[in-house]
Amino acid sequence: MFHPYETFILLYSISECTRLPMKTYKLQAGLIIPVHQKPIPNGIIHLDADGIILGLYDESEYCSETVWYDGIICPGFINAHTHLELSGMKTLIPEGSGLNAFIGHVEKLKQHHLTDESLMLAAMDDMWESGTVAACDISNTRASISVKNNREIYWHNFIEVFGSHPSVAQSQFDKGIELLKEFQSRLPQFKSSLSPHATYSLSTELFNLLKEYISNYPGPFSIHNSESEDEIALFTRNEGKIATRLREWGVPSDYLPFSAKRPLQSIYNLLPNLQRVLLVHNTLSNAADLDFIMQAFSDPWFCLCPESNQYISKQMPIVVLFRKFTDRICLGTDSYASSGSLSIARQIYLLMQQKNGPGLEEAIRWGSINGARFMNIEEKFGTLEPGKKPGIIQITGFDLQKEHWINEPMVKRIF
Ligand SMILES: [Zn+2]
Known part of the structure; x- marks a missing residue:
């Protein structure tokens, strides 16, 4: 299972941004599909260490700890x-x-x-x-x-x-x-x-x-x-x-x-x-x-x-x-x-x-x-609603601009 924790620790230790409490993660993707609400282009999802969702934001909430993911983030x-x-x-x-x-x-x-x-x-x-x-x-x-x-x-x-x-x-x-x-x-x-x-x-x-x-x-x-x-x-x-x-x-x-x-x-x-x-x-x-x-x-x-x-x-x-x-x-x-x-x-x-x-x-x-x-x-x-622990996955292979698959989907499990 891919886990962003090590990446986060590294980023956290070299970062000047101190807004995030320890052991929480901010992930940003080309498109976040929360399912219960409209997709968020370049959206950010905030998670605790167990994968429980703390919040969903647009790109204005970016800070230096934010970890970028290509493609799409959606629920399990x-x-x-x-x-x-x-x-x-x-x-x-x-x-x-x-x-x-x-x-x-x-x-x-x-x-x-x-x-x-x-x-x-x-x-x-x-x-x-x-x-x-x-x-x-x-x-x-x-x-x-x-x-x-x-x-x-x-x-x-x-x-x-x-x-x-x-x-x-x-x-x-x-x-x-x-x-x-x-x-x-x-x-x-x-x-x-x-x-x-x-x-x-x-x-x-x-x-x-x-x-x-x-x-x-x-x-x-x-x-x-x-x-x-x-x-x-x-x-x-x-x-x-x-x-x-x-x-x-x-x-x-x-x-x-x-x-x-x-x-x-x-x-x-x-x-x-x-x-x-x-x-x-x-x-x-x-x-x-x-x-x-x-x-x-x-x-x-x-x-x-x-x-x-x-x-x-x-x-x-x-x-x-x-x-x-x-x-x-x-x-x-x-x-x-x-x-x-x-x-x-x-x-x-x-x-x-x-x-x-x-x-x-x-x-x-x-x-x-x-x-x-x-x-x-x-x-x-089933959705990325705050308070849920629905599993967080990344999908690549979809061209977000042209809105079609450029190859078969690749899935990585984040949580
Ligand atoms: Zn059957």
Whole structure:
């Protein structure tokens, strides 16, 4: 971790300026993006030794202790969707193979690469160094419990349940509850809640068990939504690779979720739609889908994971459609199984390249305060408001005059 303390001590000792108390820092950057207020060109942020924000100023507050940072300073990122327990699968799954083949690869690899703690810790370090301060993590097993205490990242654990055949509904649900209770008792400092995996991977019976449970317990849930053409084909035409796979798994035709409607239009009645929900990926969502979601759910949030979408299916969500709901968009990296990085800055960069994509300030909001609001941790994270300790990061690679990326973002962690 880069730390300005040594630089500060040096500057302090040779400086004539004595206004700053010991062990506080003034950092100046080409652009400070506080998120809760307008960006400050050449702005200055004042921090104490723990990284708690003491104040935000324009350049008139410069004094000789002020340390200059090229580029942008913004709050730490919130990664709203990752799978820490898949950290061992980096580069093992071929790019562009499509969601159905991807799931097949994950299922095979899980037997060999799931529980290596050193790989999960390395992934957590990558997240931390690339600016992430809090994350929503999908857990299918207890593998990540023992490592999550070892780093500073704040977690929300989504205990994920799936099972397409009705005969396994009760046993899969019971397994999920048992795992949830273990997460809650061993990681009491974090939140954990139960979640269905995807629109297509639970029987009606299992959806109903989850709906009843989630409706009675606080905490958001997440669900993978409209990630591939095969998912759309299954629901609307009862065909495609996911339909074939479910048949191969012995799911009777009667139980395939064919409805002649789009995925969420088909299953929204099976979801606890009064609870806060994170709809993940939405790669194939169209304008009508988004309007439907806003009506059918009382508190929907969208998580975009563009790097993973490119890796799995070489597709991207139509980002301009989501901007209509800009205060409800979060960003996620997915895992190393489907992504070359765990960097939220890289998701920002990719989305900003899209036609009518977000500007820099809007995209940073998606990667910071929106995720914090979804996780209910906005009092601590997501903005550079005085009194908060949200993590302080520097991003370079963006031309502030011409307002475009000159190369991929480089992130340095300051606090
Ligand atoms: Zn995922």
